[in-house]
Amino acid sequence: MNSSHLDQAFRRYVWCGAIGAALFLLLQVIPSAAGVGAESEPVHPVSRGQAMAAAADFAQKQLRALPQNAHAVHQADRLMAGYVAKEKLGKTLDSSAGLKVPVDVWQVTQNFDDGRRLLVEIGMTSGKLVGWKQVLGPTGGDGGSSALEGEALDRTVQRQADELGLGQLRRSGPAKEGSVRYEAAAITVGEAGLIVLAAGERLEGEIRLTRFQPVYEVPASYAAYTMEQDRLGEQLSLLGNLLPSGIMTLLAIVYAIVMRRFTSFRRGWALALVFLAFYTINNFNLLDGLRAIYGGEVNAELAAMAQLVFMTALTFVMAVGAYFSLVAGDGLWRAQGRPLWTAGSEPGFGAEAWSAMKLSYAFAFLLLGLQTLILGGLSAATGAWATTDVTQSPYNMAALWLMPLLAWCAAIQEEAVYRLFGIGLLMKWIKNPFLASLIPTVIWALGHVTYPIYPSTTRLIELTILGLLFSYLFLKFGFFTAVFTHAVMNSVLMSMSLFMTGRPAETVAGVIYIVAPIAVAWLMRRYGLQRRAAAYPPPA
Template sequence: MPTRRSEPSLLLLAVIGLTLYLGVTFLSPFLTKSASLEEDKSGTPAISKAQASQAAEQFALKQLSLTANRQTNVIFQSYSARSGYVQKIKLYDDYLKRYGDRFPLDYYQVEINDLNSKATYYIDVNFTTKEIMGWELGSAGRTGTAPASSGEGGSESLARKTLKDMGYLPEEFVLKDSSEPKSGRYLFESKTEAIGEAHLQVLVSVTKGKVTSFHPRFSVPDSFLTWQQAQNDRAALMTRVSMGISLLMSLSAVYVMVRYRREITFVKGTVLSLLFLAVYVMNNFNMLPAFRTSHGEGPSGPETLFYLWFMNIFVGLLALSTYFALSAGRRLWQNRGVTAWPSWRQAGFGASVKSAMVRGYLICLFVLGVQQLLFFIAGEAFDVWAVSDPSDSVFNMLYPAAFPLMAWAAAISEEAVYRLFGIAFFLKITKNRFLAVLLPSIIWAMSHTQYPIYPVYTRLIEVTVLGLIFGYAFLRYGFLTALFAHAAMDSILMGLSLMYMGGPMQVITGGAYLLLPALIGWLIYWIHGKLKRRPPSPPAPARPLFPRPDH
């Protein structure tokens, strides 16, 4: 049984964590030698998506024969390879100073579907200046009623004229040998502009006497691209291993439920599982613009809808896995004489939730401090850096204000699978408490290596350390405390990402999310007390799953 010293001990940890977080955050700009792992503020758009759409449509009407009958979508995109390269060679700040205004690492891409010609245009818009940086015409537009080609020489002249029309000086570029005049593909390289070994290039495609694509780019060396792909492959392998072991854990949870079917109350865990499902499905619909970031030449709509429903089916399976983990994990701990979390019908349920919320926030502050310190050490000692991920960006959401609700989906599922069930499962196998916490933490960490942080092994170490802390919180204070600690941490991080968008409403909404877990904990406490119509009961003591021996 924990003593009254438990709360002061957690308060001390929270103070340490908050000191670490604020200290590293405010001092790192004066101490760091590399780009921060935090979200890059230079990647914040200065114009709205509506302004980008208007600029792209005006350009397409004037230059690309766009008709009035059209549909438009705007997505946030990134030059991830270029961003990674300049960070790896430690020229990130130099790149921003020299090329950040004209060739930003992040930009808006406007998809315009011409409903008359069935052509699809992808137009890249500088999200700071509204300038058109490049464009691509889909295959349907290329095979339209364009003028006949005037030969290779005429196509090259058209490519050079387009280069000049877009604000470049043709005499400062040379035509690369890798150009393919027979296919209408011309690659021009700058004689002077480069960052590291990456030279400024412009790729122009001409089809039937019509420019069908224009893309400025920097020629990131193949050696870096090979290294980055190898890193991505390792992350994908670790993710697959994590998914495979998690599947085996889910099958084991089903076995536990079947074996103890007469003793399991199957309604337990349904509310949390349904909450996970509802939040995640809502987030999938919210991420529709993000699903458009990986597209082909034609309209991205059909691909996006297919991916949406595929993700919803996958999330349904995750919800089942979460339910299995909640039910089986609860049973395994009952076999050890421990109730994983109190029942609504118990008099002290509301007070237990409120106490778990308070403990969760204190642990959360400690975890945030540890994570910030790990990020700092990783950046300074191991040259770790991150790139933007358009497929997971708040700028690619229909309603960014809804994004931080995902904190609850992550907390419910991951604490159920890797703490509640995972620790009990591996404890039964290994008979060792430390391994029982460490192994599910590693499995959980492997599933987080797909985030674009390089080298990828550092993410494995960082999340494993966080998993050990959450495991301690679970063993010492129970499932509800671990749940609130995880939800509070993710709510704070996601709320801050919303605040970084810069708008007044985003700042207010993001700030509100920092306090949302506290509000939820207090509301459950208040509602439970009102519905039970009895004086508030003292909270049930947070019984440690492995109490420390008395001396």
């Protein structure tokens, strides 16, 4: 791709980028900063350390012992958060029931010397006790304890409810896990009610609650709808993305061999390693999010570690797929007489990378503005809404500033698999640019339908539109432009989470991520100049 062609395009599209940036700023950034639309997300949470200290105080009162070790994760009521967002009840919740039973809590897991394990829930904004559950009893059995039942349990539960300001409770039947279900008639949010799951024990004449967990109960119709949508999203992801992507990986291996005379197996290994390294870092960074998925399960830590191992193995498979897609995609396009990915050894490599980077900023902000309009239109047309995903929560990341590394992971892997190779393969088969772009774009979009947005097809529609635009950029301006545009766009979106913390370190990190493509392109340009100087030394 000629760098002068890219520079001309930059001058032509820079104003479009400015308009897109203005739309993104006015319709997304400023409302988010003002708290509009963040219906259930804690704005100023207490720290993890404060939550663990509050939980330790409760343990001292409850068990007359301090935990041997403890760990806190962000836990959220996904169903209630989604219901509140859908019905726009955020202000109602935050000003009433949410003060006593918030949707977002710090879930503190405490392990004691005698073998007990206690889960204590602390409000993320209040720092106050919300509820608790004893997951494991003392080692060696109950130690003479007996289950608390009947009126004795009712009285004990009511005293605790009064202490937490939940009002009068009414027993409404047994619940799972040996707990009793109570209704808090005075607390409702829209059509959602509040129930309390409780259990207790008598131990050497002392009465103690082993479980007291207030839980919102959303309308049955909403719960059934989200369950159906989750099932639909999983099916679409499996059949529409995972299976076709696996087939594409196999085809990439085949075509990398078939097209080897047009390309080289040295191509793409560095990009694949960058993807593998960054994505592996991300997997470990999200370990607390995995712990939150399994919540109060007895083997939660083991399940989280097993999930981490599986994700790491899958990441390796994806890196292999990206590598062979880069090799095969390059070969396919060169065989068709359209080398859309310039090699470092080819003339113009550095200049093209630098020009593509400049153009990518204009396109990235243009696409951010368009994405904001698309999501706004879909929200108005379908009533689309989002809920909480604790696996992606900023509070469940070991180092929040590492999160934007994912921007480069998506840019490298997705542009390699679905644009460079996907479109290249279909252009060889069907010779129709639109269909060759549409099919891999839909496969790519279906990989995002399990995100916590309802209806599940919302992201399919949004990303099909954006994917076709990425395909146009790739076909018109080459692989560098597509990758840089994808990286800049995602870096801006992910850096918003860093900026929202208000902490200087994260703010600086966000700025660095947004300008990082400039540094990358500068290094590529310098490398290109050095190669050119080595190939054409000045006369003696």
